[in-house]
Amino acid sequence: MKIITNPKIMQLESFKNKAKHKSIGFVPTMGALHQGHLSLIHAARKENEVVVVSIFVNPAQFGPKEDLKRYPRPVKRDLELCKNAGVDFIFNPNPNQMYPQGYKTYVSVEQLSQVLCGKSRPGHFRGVATVITKLFNIVQPDRAYFGQKDAQQSVIIKRLVEDLNFTAKVKVLPIVREAQGLALSSRNSYLSPKEREVGLVLSRALKLAKELIFKGTKDTKKIVSAMRKLIAKEELAKIEYIEIIDSKNLKYLKRISGRCFIVLAVWIGKTRLIDNILIK
């Protein structure tokens, strides 16, 4: 496994592999890897000749009051996990290499970036779209792997790839959960044991929604209201949003139809958790 910090050297390695007609699978991450990331890496390993994992806590996608500094960076452990998973290249640049002095270019995916998480995190998806454009140009992936945990992000990246004529195929893999239901997230490490307990309410609320739909409820207001009621029982939980939306354009749905996401963001103390399910 090669560890590369310089973008130009990473790019050169990718061009070398492309010249040899080797397929490149890419898993962009912010590190603090968990089984969710590993499921992406395993898929990339299966489907490609070369696997690149980037570990980069991207400053451009953090708001000024967010947890950029505090975000976990267990680099040694991450590298070991990648090595064991058969990764070929780790791309681990520092922020100055990605955004050197005089940096000025940003990519925006309009509308899709303004709703849901984009409302409370202005600029977040601009940062995501920008870094993905850069990383795709550096890594030159044939396939790129993302988790459905960040449902809105995956929709935005699919749109970006199509709009900007990238050739990478975007693969979105299912959420990996702990036995009790909590969706894996690097930010779960912020939770106290008590908060972790409370955090289970997100997946419970999604389960409840699924049951209601299974029983025939189509009215999204009814479903959301039942979810709200369930979460309201937890004193430590504060709902940011619960929405039922079209899986492609992220638009609010009045009634369940087609492929839709049920998405929610809930604060547990000072930690913001998101979760979702896809209804087909």
Place this chain on the structure above:
Amino acid sequence: MKIITNPKIMQLESFKNKAKHKSIGFVPTMGALHQGHLSLIHAARKENEVVVVSIFVNPAQFGPKEDLKRYPRPVKRDLELCKNAGVDFIFNPNPNQMYPQGYKTYVSVEQLSQVLCGKSRPGHFRGVATVITKLFNIVQPDRAYFGQKDAQQSVIIKRLVEDLNFTAKVKVLPIVREAQGLALSSRNSYLSPKEREVGLVLSRALKLAKELIFKGTKDTKKIVSAMRKLIAKEELAKIEYIEIIDSKNLKYLKRISGRCFIVLAVWIGKTRLIDNILIK
């Protein structure tokens, strides 16, 4: 010479050439080709194994009150000129192929896009940056050729290429002028014979500035004021801006130093002309 309208097919051809390790030279144009464009095509022909010229009047870079509809489109003549110049591929998509329904992604080069032409043409350089990002992903150029006529555009594209980690080398070639000094532009076709005469004042003003600098004038206010006086003599000419700026960051200079651009935009009747010189 192959003429391609479908972005995916153009991209496929470029990937085929890349797989054969052939260098690709790219000249993005809006058609209505003149000797300025041809100088770019000749350079591309000299320095690359494959030459791609795009002809695309990009709606995203026109304001709602600008000349998108009226912009000249002498396609047959353009194709002949390209064929004679030894072009291998013409990429001539229609707007729906470049911006299909649901299109949402835009690229902005901040600060550099807000000054000079960006002031009177809000959104213009966002449209340019977006289409160049798309075209680079489609055409996969090793070298891309631009005219110094659009000095601000060339600075923005260089910044974009560096910021987004594109590998294309950006080449900026000198302005081509008519014998009397008028910088070639597809928009010169809008000028009446009388206006064409008046339009010569742009290059005369630049010549005057050059002379003043040659004689030792360093104070940019003095130079600009002399240029303004000269242009004011022409009743049909209305100055939009005259500025002396750093050639990299486009920042206003008080005194001539280093590499700088003298740039101006002047309305001749209903036609907006731009011109510039680079002072080394």
